[in-house]
Amino acid sequence: MTQTTTLPKTYPAPTALKTPxxxxxxxxxxxxKAVNPLIADAFSVYLKTKNFHWHLSGSHFRDYHLMFDEQADQLIESTDPLAERVRKLGGSTLRSISHISSLQTVRDNDADFVTPLEMLTELxxxxxxxxxxxxxxxxVCDDNRDFATASLLETIIDETERRIxxxxxxxxxxxxxx
Incomplete structure (x- = not known):
């Protein structure tokens, strides 16, 4: 006896990412336009913070090593809620390292050696x-009635001020x- 399988009905693929x-x-x-560069900067400062975490030396090694790790975690954790806000508004967000590079406003640090004081000051x-x-x-969020993103940014600003x-x-x- 041959068994017949019913295939599920197919639905057309979305043609655009336009969340209502x-x-x-x-x-x-x-x-x-205002939020995507914030996400790019968070990724950039995240990687710089991890760079300094990995390449730290000196008498305060343990304290700074742990602080940099904690701050890097905080930075990376801010990216997903911001990116999801962009998508909830029907926009698109970061797609690649080169996209991050094109939007970031903070400078990278590729130096072979950075003193702890220089690390702290730069971060x-x-x-x-x-x-x-x-x-x-x-x-921009307030001016455009996006109170949810504004509220999210209030928490992120507080976290940024704590890092400072x-x-x-x-x-x-x-x-x-x-």
Whole structure:
């Protein structure tokens, strides 16, 4: 006896990633344009923080090593909620390392050796720049009635300010150590 298998009905593939939203295309587009560079910077500063975590040396090795690891985790964890907000608005988000590179506003650090004080200072300045960009994106969200993304950014700004605080305090007096 031959068994007949019924194939499931096929559905047409989506032609575009256009999640519906009650925001106008202009409002959603403005938010997407403001948020995608934040995601790129988070990835960039994440990798720089891990770079410094891996290449750290000196008398405060353990403390900085653990702090850099904690901060890197926090940075990478911020990327998914932001990227998902972009998708919820019908936009598209980062697709590759080259896409990140094209949007990032912080500079990479490929130096063979960076002193602990230089690491702390550079990461602090990168996070300060990120906070400025995050606040600007928050204003764009408010101006375009995207209160959910604005609310998410409030938490992320607070986390960024915490990283700045820790990096600043860790650097205090370090220039006097050898």
């Amino acid at each position: 939203t009650d925001l106008t295309p202009e409002q959603a587009g403005a938010v997407v 602090m300045n990168d996070n300060k720049a990120m906070a400025t960009s995050q606040r600007a994106a928050h204003e 605080w820790f990096l600043f305090e860790a650097a205090q007096g370090l220039e006097h150590t050898k």
